[in-house]
Amino acid sequence: MATQERMEQLVALCKRRGFVFQSSEIYGGLKSCWDYGPLGVELKRNVKEAWWRSMVRRRSDIVGIDCSILMHPKVWETSGHVAGFNDPMVDCKLCKARFRADTIENQNCPKKPSLRPGQCEGELTAPRQFNLMFKTHMGPIDDASAVVYLRPETAQGIFVNFKNVVDTSRVKPPFGIAQQGKSFRNEIVTENFIFRSREFEQMEMEFFVPPTDGMKWYEYWRDERYRWFTDLGIQPENLRLREHASDELAHYSAACSDVEYQFPFGWKELEGIANRTDFDLKRHSEATGKDLAWFDATTRERYIPHVVEPALGVDRACLAFLCEAFTEDEIEGEKRTVLRFHPSLAPIKAGIFPLVKKDGLADLAESIETELKREFAVFYDESGAIGRRYRRQDECGTPFGITIDYQSKDDGTVTMRHRDSCRQERLPIAQLRNWLRDQLLGA
Ligand code: ATP
Secondary structure (H helix, E strand, C coil), rough: HHHHHHHHHHHHHHHHHEEEEEHHHHCCCCCCCEEEHHHHHHHHHHHHHHHHHHHHHCCEEEEECCEEEECCHHHHHHCCCHHCCCEEEEEEEECCCEEEEHHHHHHHHHHHHHCCCCCCCCCCCCEEECCCCEEEEEECCCHHHHHHEEECCCCHHHHHCCCHHHHHHHCCCCCEEEEEEECCCCCCCCCCCEEEEEEEEEEEEEEEEHHHHHHHHHHHHHHHHHHHHHCCCCCCHHEEEEEEEEHHCCCCCCCEEEEEEEEEEEEEEEEEEEEEEEEHHHHHHHCCCCCCCCEEECCCEECCCCCEEEEEEEEHHHHHHHHHEEEEEECEEEEEEECCCCCCCCCEEEEEEEECCCCCHHHHHHHHHHHCCCCCCCCCCCCCCHHHHHHHHHHCCCCCCEEHHHHHHHHCCEEEEEEECCEEEEEEEHHHHHHHHHHHHCC
């Protein structure tokens, strides 16, 4: 399928099945902001939970934090965002459209989409730097002294709380602080559905290590983060690590890699892993006069920890999992659309289908639903032919279908249908909860 067409079909499926809607759609839509519908919100929560499980819960060297979006404006001066979080922007003098000057070769003239900006009759202005932070005012006074920013990344909340966490938790380097939450960037150009928007969510972890161990931990986290995606079903042929060349690195960065995914619109950054050295803690320490050094009581050494940061966008991760899962195949001569999510990411874990409503089958199915709902997102459906009910759940990515038939009443078993292979097996009702729990283990 042509890549453009594939993307259009995925976007249509997301809308049709309630994964993602345009923000404020009935008002004509707010460009570059998206709302997650009933299935989308479950997918997103599952992605965030899978990350939190692997980065925080299952480890003893990382703790979590949840910081406010609005922070002291000086934070963003110290971090370099006020002066340097810019993209170069050009305007078309004819149609007034705006473009990012550094990616002009990927953009189209809005009036003549077959041409690049500036290749039409319109002339482009010289590039100007545009700061990507959203500005607002804190409190009722609307002047420069009340300016605050919506955070453009979650990382700074972690750095400014470094001392709080060290003083209150039993952590010592190497250790990490993880955070998930909304970030805002006034991107000059937004693109590709939820890939690049102006309001999005991030999952970031800052790992604080002795200065001599920076590169060792950088390599560790680069490989770990790659593995997280493949454990959750991304095929290695669609995922690669791209090491940044030295001229691409920020001045404070010792090394940086992107995990890139092969989206239908090309290979693009999914996550960045960077060795940020001691830049951030040092700057915040200098700006505040607070001592952010670590004192190692065993070696009697005092040092500012170096930091390795894996930074991932939740929405970009959701899009990668959607693209990877989106498949069209044929079963029994009929075309079907199926989302082959890893079971732990699937919005609904099992469909519950009484073969017919009568003869007590619906009652039995409802009691199974009640039991499974205590632990899992399941969906009860008694309408239409069983094949159609399976197909509807295939399109939502539901990995298992539980059918209750006459035999169920006799011997207490159900048919378990597997989404990807369409294989069916019989399982005792009494074992369903444990069986489903086993399928969701792992990633
Ligand atoms: P890009 O080069 O695509 O603009 P970046 O290098 O500026 O990304 P980082 O600052 O490293 O991105 O942010 C970490 C992660 O946050 C990115 O890898 C991406 O997954 C996500 N992210 C960044 N900007 C956006 C955005 N505008 N919309 C959605 N996700 C984003």
